[in-house]
Amino acid sequence: MNDLTAPRLYNEYDRPHADVREFLARIERAGELLHVPHADCNLEMGTLAEAVNQGGKSPPALLFDEIPGYPKGYRVFSGATNSMRRLAITMGFPVPNHPLDVVRAYRDRMKNHEPIPPRVVKSGPVLENVLRGDQLNVLKFPVPFLHELDGGRYLGTDDLVIMRDPVDHWINCGTYRVMVHDARRLGLWISPGKQGRQIREKYFSQGKSCPVLVSCGHDPLLFLAGGNELRFGLSEFDYAGGHRGKPVEVVHSEVHGLPMPAHAEIVVEGEMLPGEFAPEGPFGEFTGYYAGGKSDQPVIRVQRIYHRNDPILGMATPMRPPSDFSYSKCVMKAGMIWDEVERSGLGGVTGVWCHEAGGARMLNVIAIKQAYAGHSKQAGMAAASCQSGAYLGRFVVVVDDDIDPTDLFDVMWAICTRCDPAEDIDIVRKMWSGPLDPRIPRGATSNSRAVIDACRPFEMLKSFPPVARATPELRKKIEEKFKDVLSRC
Ligand SMILES: Cc1cc2nc3c(=O)[nH]c(=O)nc-3n(C[C@H](O)[C@H](O)[C@H](O)COP(=O)(O)O)c2cc1C
Secondary structure, three states: OOOOOOOOOOOOOOOOOOOHHHHHHHHHHOOOEEEEEOOOOEOHHHHHHHHHHOOOOOOOEEEEEOOOOOOOOOEEEEOOOOOHHHHHHHHOOOOOOOHHHHHHHHHHHHOOOOOOOOEEOOOOHHHHEEEOHHHOOHHHOOOOEOOOOOOOOEEEOOEEEEEEOOOOOOEEEEOOEEEEEEOOEEEEEOOOOOHHHHHHHHHHHOOOOEEEEEEEOOOHHHHHHHOOOOOOOOOHHHHHHHHHOOOOEEEEOOOOOOEEEOOOOEEEEEEEEEEEEEEEOOOOOOOOOOOOOOEEEEEEEEEEEEEOOOOEEEEOOOOOOOOOOHHHHHHHHHHHHHHHHHHOOOOOEEEEEEOHHHOOOOEEEEEEOOOOOOHHHHHHHHHHHOHHHHOOOOEEEEEEOOOOOOOHHHHHHHHHHHOOHHHHEEEEEEEEOOOOOOOOOOOOOEEEEEEEEOOOOHHHOOOOOOOOOOOHHHHHHHHHHOHHHHHOO
16 A cells, blocks of 8 residues: 555544534645635625636635624635645545546545444534524525526535435435525525435425435535435445544434534525425536526425534535636546446556546546457446446546546547547437536436547557657656756747
């Protein structure tokens, strides 16, 4: 095991952060946090998230405070995991030098990852304030209105929507958008096929209401777990516990006995009644469009609100990428696809990257060292259809191991020179997509995939023309000799 594979190495820290506050202190020490006073939740926070994340190489996380109309200390936190360093701190990996370091560390840890179920505790900071009856008002928090064409204010973006499967009784936590209808009613949008939607349908098909918690502001590791596809039946709490090396602490909610993170900042408890719908959306989404439009979606009737003193609301702002979470999604998706493809039995993978231009879903690249004819096609098909790579995909590109999958120029060069379109591009129809896909007709929920084999054909490996590039030794020698010239370029 090298140092990247050691499980639960918490950088300079010897234990996982307890909550979002300790995480904030850690990223502040790492120079990765920007304090932003006086930004209004009406469009200013969303637009600042856009400007910061589209403006430079390594955007910091943003902590909004002194928000007009709200008590000082009521804060909003954007971009928690959206850099190589913050991701490494979140996951407890050594500080990386290259994006693939984090992806590889994730893949390597998953070889030994054992889910750890949450530990139920009687109390926790989330219970510092428990609101019932007339006190219920989700707008006591600085809920942002993110983009100009949105249909409302969104409490849930960096959230965990927690539900119990009524048949198998496992707990699913998914990140799904949650719009505010009014002080005590929320709209929840879940795309067809998502596990939370399957669970909700089980309640509704039996004519039962569906109990639900919405946690907003928690250990960013839970956001990474909730926002990426895990295998059906694996609770995100158990998955996150496995990464922490210790259980996530949860307390049971008052009304439905659902587990909520004991250190969460804000948790809303409620239920969705079968047949009760209200217009939800539109919402600017991660593909860069308002494709889902406005539609009737189930309503959460709020029954309790739990929150810490001076609560910190998490915010993740989907938009034309890059966004305040798209980088972290690239890394997580890439690690998960690499892990799943290898679990399917395929060897020889040397790297995976899901590009931000494709929202970390629509342009995924897998690099392999070819070992047999058909290897590259097998890799492409597996990456296109595994659980973490299946939803709303579009293009999967397979490249040889001399190509850096994170480098779009390198990838495009491989496509241009090693892929014969008629021979090497396969179209797979009727794959998992959904209303957020801007290219498919409204109402459709499936799309097609292009699996682009941009590897040298296996049969031509020996005869493929050599690459016209100096050998590393020659390059080094000449660069050394002419370093004065080169330093002036
Ligand atoms: C910031 C963010 C927002 C998301 N919003 C939604 C959403 O509104 N609806 C949805 O179905 N999926 C959304 N997703 C994707 C889901 O979180 C993801 O597919 C996750 O795997 C769903 O959980 P599940 O697999 O347990 O269903 C979002 C992801 C992120 C990171």
